[in-house]
Amino acid sequence: MNASEHIERVLLGACLLEDEQTLDLVVSSLKPTHFSLDSHKRIARRIVKLYTSHRPVNAVTVPQELEHYNELEAVGGWSYVANLIDGLPMRLGEGAQDHIERLKEFWRKRELANLAEQMAVQAGDSSEDSHTSIQVATARLEEIVSDSVTENPAVDGYTVAALDRWQQEHDGRNSPGLSFGIPELDEATGGLMPGEQTAL
Secondary structure, three states: OOHHHHHHHHHHHHHHOOOHHHHHHHHHHOOHHHOOOHHHHHHHHHHHHHHHOOOOOOOOHHHHHHHHOOOOHHHOHHHHHHHOOOOOOOOOOOHHHHHHHHHHHHHHHHHHHHHHHHHHHHHHOOOOOHHHHHHHHHHHHHHHHHOOOOOOHHHHHHHHHHHHHHHHHHHOOOOOOEOOOOHHHHHHHOOEOOOOOOOO
């Protein structure tokens, strides 16, 4: 189990222990999409549904809600949900906010990695308009940054650097293709590209 999954389990488990303070923080600070595992996203969705309908959130009502929506087996059954509370203190207290911030940091890193992968694919697609791609990427980056629990200047720095590198590659200042070893030829052709033939 990685660190992100462990933090997810702790936060979900604390909600099941009827820790009102943590439950309020989790529901107001996180969305189900912040969780990495599909099972945790499903559990978080049901916790939010119970909470917003002013019904009890605990180790009995959440599995019942999952069962009602035919999702209980998809998350690992009653035993998986019950095991979320194993070894947890009755109250996370101050630690809840730290766990939420760490979980969101893992989410931001996953989102940035996904966006970088999409941008790399678009950079290699000559039919894509670079300005449209940059606008879409910038809008997504702004969503990621605005969804932060705390201000994180490092995310802004990564954003600017990633966009600058992508723009340089797409403009041909840094050839996205395989270099010919001749800077003038690389600049004129963009380098040796997959599926292309270059005649001199």
